[in-house]
Amino acid sequence: MLLCAQYILPVTSEPIVDGAVLVRDGVIRDIGSADMLRLRYPDEEVVDQGLAAIMPGLVDLHTRLEQSVLRGVVNDAPYVEWLSEVARKSARLEAVDWFDSAILGGLDALSSGITTVADITTTGASCTAVNKLGLRSVIYRSVAAMDRDRINAAMQLAQKDILHWREEVDSDRVTIGIAPAPLFTNHPATLMAVSQFATKENLPVAMWLAGSREECDFVKYGSSPFQVHGGDVKRGYVEIPPWLPTGVSPVRYALNWSAFDAPNVMIVGAVCVDDADLKKLREYNVAVCVCPRACAQLGMGVAPLDEFLRADLRVGLGTDSPAATESTDMLSEMRLGMLLQRAVNTDFLDARTMLEVATIGGARALGLQDKVGSLEIGKCADLIAVDLSSSHQSFTTDPVAAVVNTCTTADVLMTMVDGDVLYEKNRWHVKVEVAKNIARVIEIRSKLRPEA
Numbered sequence: 001m002l003l004c005a006q007y008i009l010p011v012t013s014e015p016i017v018d019g020a021v022l023v024r025d026g027v028i029r030d031i032g033s034a035d036m037l038r039l040r041y042p043d044e045e046v047v048d049q050g051l052a053a054i055m056p057g058l059v060d061l062h063t064r065l066e067q068s069v070l071r072g073v074v075n076d077a078p079y080v081e082w083l084s085e086v087a088r089k090s091a092r093l094e095a096v097d098w099f100d101s102a103i104l105g106g107l108d109a110l111s112s113g114i115t116t117v118a119d120i121t122t123t124g125a126s127c128t129a130v131n132k133l134g135l136r137s138v139i140y141r142s143v144a145a146m147d148r149d150r151i152n153a154a155m156q157l158a159q160k161d162i163l164h165w166r167e168e169v170d171s172d173r174v175t176i177g178i179a180p181a182p183l184f185t186n187h188p189a190t191l192m193a194v195s196q197f198a199t200k201e202n203l204p205v206a207m208w209l210a211g212s213r214e215e216c217d218f219v220k221y222g223s224s225p226f227q228v229h230g231g232d233v234k235r236g237y238v239e240i241p242p243w244l245p246t247g248v249s250p251v252r253y254a255l256n257w258s259a260f261d262a263p264n265v266m267i268v269g270a271v272c273v274d275d276a277d278l279k280k281l282r283e284y285n286v287a288v289c290v291c292p293r294a295c296a297q298l299g300m301g302v303a304p305l306d307e308f309l310r311a312d313l314r315v316g317l318g319t320d321s322p323a324a325t326e327s328t329d330m331l332s333e334m335r336l337g338m339l340l341q342r343a344v345n346t347d348f349l350d351a352r353t354m355l356e357v358a359t360i361g362g363a364r365a366l367g368l369q370d371k372v373g374s375l376e377i378g379k380c381a382d383l384i385a386v387d388l389s390s391s392h393q394s395f396t397t398d399p400v401a402a403v404v405n406t407c408t409t410a411d412v413l414m415t416m417v418d419g420d421v422l423y424e425k426n427r428w429h430v431k432v433e434v435a436k437n438i439a440r441v442i443e444i445r446s447k448l449r450p451e452a
Contacts, residue, residue, distance in 0.1 A: 009055035010375040023381040026419035057115025057382040058330040059362025061289035062318025065105030065126040070323035079298040102129035108328040112409040115382040144181035177204035191257040198262035210250040211269020212300035251277035260284035271301035287314040287365035292337035294320030316362030351404035381419040387411040
């Protein structure tokens with residue numbers, strides 16, 4: 001298949017005007033001028049996207065697909081109150097509900113140009129969903145145990161799930177990892193247990209860390225809403241909360257418990273990070289995922305993305321839970337992330353940098369940069385086409401700025417993973433009955449009404 005468009009945005013090289021990408025057997029085989037490639041491959045099927053940009057699929061470093069059914073249910077609530085309400089609403093859902101919700105989240109991702117997701121789950125619903133939908137994914141099994149005596153049991157359950165999930169998924173597209181739950185729901189020794197297991201099994205690790213002022217105060221001073229939040233945030237049974245103020249930042253605290261010893265660790269949130277933390281993150285080659293919309297929506301703060309970039313960390317963007325942001329939308333994430341950085345920092349973050357962060361940056365964070373994140377010969381054909389015809393930008397001057405500054409999910413024309421077109425404008429090519437899923441989601445949401 002020869003995919004042509006007004007612009008090709010390889011990301012790691014300059015845009016190509018009137019360009020084309022040759023896709024064969026799920027791999028990018030050639031890229032360049034459309035006229036040249038048409039002559040070179042005269043028998044190839046041609047798909048011309050017209051006044052559009054063909055670019056790498058977006059890489060979403062942190063989402064909770066199974067919470068998609070909760071989008072718009074908890075509004076105008078700060079972080080701790082939001083956590084409490086989401087936990088209360090979630091208790092009404094059953095196992096099959098989480099799967100249908102995860103399918104909805106995966107459909108949202110594909111229709112917004114996301115080809116790779118990194119998801120944290122306990123139920124495994126998102127693992128089943130992404131495998132069925134054809135999304136490239138890293139699925140992290142969450143582990144939590146507030147009581148030290150329960151860590152071994154929690155780890156055994158996680159290990160059992162991880163081994164089972166590995167057998168169930170397409171290993172070429174889906175990678176299984178492990179994720180210690182946030183610090184305020186975990187005994188710190190869980191961090192060490194996760195790190196040791198991840199090292200032994202060569203698993204990627206993701207953990208929510210330093211993501212809010214409340215968490216930072218909880219770790220450092222032992223004084224925050226989390227201190228009296230045990231009934232709302234699920235911690236498991238424990239007679240005496242094993243927590244004392246540590247006097248250090250969340251990053252230094254996690255470091256003290258060997259959280260960064262595994263070979264591929266990513267932290268999510270990273271709002272409350274100081275210069276000393278940055279040095280340690282770089283020393284341990286820890287990747288960072290920032291979630292601008294969720295952190296702004298829930299009043300958690302603004303992560304210092306510009307400092308992460310200057311420190312040459314592996315950094316990307318995440319959409320976080322749809323229950324917070326109400327959508328799985330990386331185009332909005334790019335735009336708001338860029339504007340927030342411009343508003344609070346003296347360094348002026350440009351559109352090209354944000355596109356890099358949302359594509360090759362996310363791929364590097366996951367260790368997938370040899371497969372995805374840019375349009376290069378030999379890489380997997382994970383790419384999207386974005387309509388520029390209604391852009392308010394002068395795309396003839398800068399198509400990258402047009403994509404980042406003005407395009408929305410409604411402009412996504414096509415999403416391809418491994419050479420398979422999974423989404424076209426208002427058309428799906430997935431192994432899911434989309435209309436049936438939407439009907440199920442409407443049914444599930446009836447359980448979440450205030451009077452329920």
